[in-house]
């Protein structure tokens with residue numbers, strides 16, 4: 001079974017599932033290779049109305065990069081080369097020609113929340129907590145998700161969250177405008193009432209509205225700022241704080 005699964009529904013939408021539930025859907029190098037192929041497949045599926053990105057299991061959407069793959073011993077350039085593919089995936093998700101929904105079926109940490117920030121909308125189960133915890137690991141966001149966050153919520157709130165690196169619950173994120181809906185179902189089905197408006201629109205309508213939405217984003221600037229973010233994170237990657245934080249997590253296992 002793959003580390004990432006793509007299912008296209010007859011109702012003309014697709015679900016991309018991060019599929020490592022035993023590792024809280026942490027992003028592995030294998031998952032990245034699969035995501036690249038699946039995003040390319042999605043880009044070629046012209047009758048699709050929208051895409052949902054979610055996690056496997058009932059505990060996590062995504063726990064960020066797999067710290068065995070994204071470990072602390074990488075040198076700056078190695079860190080950049082290791083981080084860059086996910087930044088390119090997040091840029092592709094953010095600029096897909098159809099609306100995208102991050103179905104936050106469980107906790108999200110670090111890069112997991114960056115993936116959610118790449119989606120147009122975020123639907124979250126209640127009572128879960130979510131955090132850009134990179135600040136507590138001696139680094140910053142490293143997949144371009146911080147750049148995207150500034151385009152999803154009030155810039156002052158984004159700035160504060162990235163610095164404080166605290167965990168926030170679904171209802172607080174609803175108030176902040178990061179989460180658009182609280183959903184009770186951790187799994188996705190086409191008869192979920194929340195999806196009705198999205199299912200009842202034509203593929204042409206959905207593509208028109210996404211095209212209009214993207215006109216409010218300078219895509220060249222977005223791409224450059226996301227790359228700058230990866231570079232900046234790579235420079236922090238070699239810090240002792242980061243090495244110790246990763247080692248501390250891995251030594252617990």
Ligand SMILES: CC[C@@H](C(=O)O)C(=O)SCCNC(=O)CCNC(=O)[C@H](O)C(C)(C)COP(=O)(O)OP(=O)(O)OC[C@H]1O[C@@H](n2cnc3c(N)ncnc32)[C@H](O)[C@@H]1OP(=O)(O)O
Nearest residue numbers: 022023024026063064065066067070109110111141142143
């Ligand atoms: C690298 C990219 C960078 C970025 O671009 O921003 C980041 O994403 S940095 C952030 C990386 N993520 C983390 O630091 C989170 C690490 N995980 C945790 O802190 C905890 O797992 C949790 C999220 C607080 C949940 O704790 P708990 O409920 O106690 O579960 P476990 O810790 O026992 O996890 C179960 C299982 O999954 C493995 N796991 C979880 N997260 C990761 C991860 N990020 N990388 C690798 N493995 C992960 C964990 O090791 C357990 O495995 P087993 O011990 O084999 O059961």
